[in-house]
């Protein structure tokens with residue numbers, strides 16, 4: 363496993379408050395990683411920094427084997443470089459079919475002009491079929507995305523991100539609002555995706571994190587408090603203190 367993302371000495375303050383405080387850590391390729399931490403730990407700010415939504419005050423964020431700095435890139439350049447992000451709320455095109463949603467997501471260029479001119483090729487249909495299989499929505503392909511269940515919409519959106527073939531996929535609370543069976547399916551999709559890329563899952567649900575069966579990074583006050591297996595970090599005195607307020 364080689365290093366894909368290297369965050370070193372990153373800090374970010376908002377109105378004098380350090381949301382991220384000298385944060386350093388690495389993500390490998392391929393790797394599944396869970397990031398946990400109490401509210402306000404800096405998880406969202408960390409994702410905002412990696413995806414270019416927020417620029418840090420200090421530190422470096424390097425990506426890929428050429429250690430490309432992400433700090434001077436725009437959000438769309440970072441996406442083009444191979445970093446995808448899934449927000450909690452799915453943003454699928456409700457009036458379009460599942461198939462068309464996946465088809466459009468294959469396009470690297472999403473400008474209105476490129477979208478209008480888009481004509482699917484034979485290999486695009488094959489890619490849509492493969493993606494639908496990966497997310498378990500093959501039998502839903504003709505349906506309008508707006509008719510899907512909450513869980514199915516989330517899977518569709520994961521499929522749309524996978525269509526861009528990101529090297530690093532950041533996923534924010536993928537299991538929120540899902541039934542146990544939907545959570546299980548979500549785990550399967552993410553575990554499969556992490557076989558060929560880096561997947562970073564920010565999650566509150568410890569049962570979900572347990573099923574991911576991966577290295578866990580605990581953030582607290584904008585820094586790494588502990589790192590290791592879930593059993594290892596949940597046995598850590600500092601982690602117990604932070605979570606239980608002892």
Ligand code: ADP
Pocket residue numbers: 376377380381399400401402403404405406407408
């Ligand atoms: P988490 O996602 O772990 O709950 P966040 O990254 O959202 O944590 O927030 C970390 C801290 O930074 C919080 O105390 C939050 O209030 C603060 N913060 C985050 N973004 C902003 C912002 N744009 N302006 C001011 N404070 C912010």
